[in-house]
Amino acid sequence: MSTGWSIYIIAIVALNIVGCVWLLWWTGKRRPGDPAPTDTSHVWDGDLTEYNKPMPRWWINLFYITIVFGIGYLVLYPGLGAFAGTSGWTSARQHDAERDAREATLATTFAPYGGQPIDTIAQDPHALELGRSIFANHCATCHGSSARGARGYPDLTDTSWQWGGDPDTVLATVLDGREGIMAPWEQVLGGPRGVTEVAVYVQSLSGTATDPALARAGKTRFDGICVACHGRDAKGNPALGAPDLTDRVWLYGGDYESIRTSISQGRHGVMPAHRGILGETRARVVAAYVWSLSNTPKQPVAASP
Known part of the structure; x- marks a missing residue:
């Protein structure tokens, strides 16, 4: 001033x-x-x-x-x-003091889970309750309170994982985030006709009834371009974040128009990193909760005090 x-x-x-x-x-x-x-x-x-x-x-x-x-x-x-x-x-000094006191309380609460494997934490009912609370505060905005996602935001309760669903991979996703990019392919595929053929072929991969001639033409184009990410069997590549196209799980919709838009205009999905927001231990707890939604712990253990 x-x-x-x-x-x-x-x-x-x-x-x-x-x-x-x-x-x-x-x-x-x-x-x-x-x-x-x-x-x-x-x-x-x-x-x-x-x-x-x-x-x-x-x-x-x-x-x-x-x-x-x-x-x-x-x-x-x-x-x-x-x-x-x-x-x-000063208000800043009071804020910092209250924040530090709260962080100390949280550190004590989450200390038992520091460095533990995700699947081990998932066996602790108290840890899962803590993870549910963290999820509600930080993750439900995109994935929903039930974790079933929405258009453009994946369902975390099924077994379909774009980047892999093993415990360590789920933790890595929470800590460091993900960025999935599907480039626009209309020009590469030869224009709207090529997009239509590939869209029809992709629909057929999950059992949707389609025009056989268009699907055959789309397969030829798919095998020449799309296999680089999605593989020859179209089951995707978790290392690249390329989804499996043979199941009925669709992030942006599985109808013809949605698939066509994905191919012609591309998609860009971002999962923000939460390492700096939650810290590693709290990220482990919420990752364990997310992992538990589609995995049943083998043997429950007693809850931590």
Whole structure:
């Protein structure tokens, strides 16, 4: 804050304080010629009268005490321009102190799970409850409170995993995020006709009834271009994030128009990294919860205290 603005704010605050004191003093005193408290010239309906009684002195004094309190507050805490206050308090310092206290509590709560394998953590009912809470706060925005996802956001309760569903891979996805890119292929495939043929062939891979001639032509194009990511059997490649095209699980929709759009315009999906948001231990706990949604732990263990 510049010196000019600081002086301006201090002047405004001082003027308001002085104005409040003057207003209380001016309106609270009695002047020569004022009517007595029991005198009035305002009468309604013959017996309703308005008296000229000032506020009790103790009430006026409470207003003065409030002003003194306000001045003391401005001395102790920031409020007078660039003056930081004699107490040294700042909202940032209080925020950091409260954050550190909360982080210490969380560290104690999650300490038993530090470094443990995901499938081991998934056997602890208490850990799964903690993971469910973390998921609700950080993951449900995209994947839904039931973890069943939505268009463009994968269902975490099935067994179809774009990047792999083993415990270590799920943890890596939570910690460091993923970025899946499907490039637009319309020009490479020879225009709209080529896109149509490949879209029809891709539909046929999951058992949808299609035009056999278009599907055969689409297979030829698929085998020349798309196999690089999705493989000759079209079952995908988790190392690249290329999905299996032979099941009935579709991230962006399995109808003809959705598949055609994916091929012609491409797709770009991003799973943000949560290492810096959650830390490794909490990421392990929520990863264990996510993994447990599609995997049954072999042998439950006693919950951690």
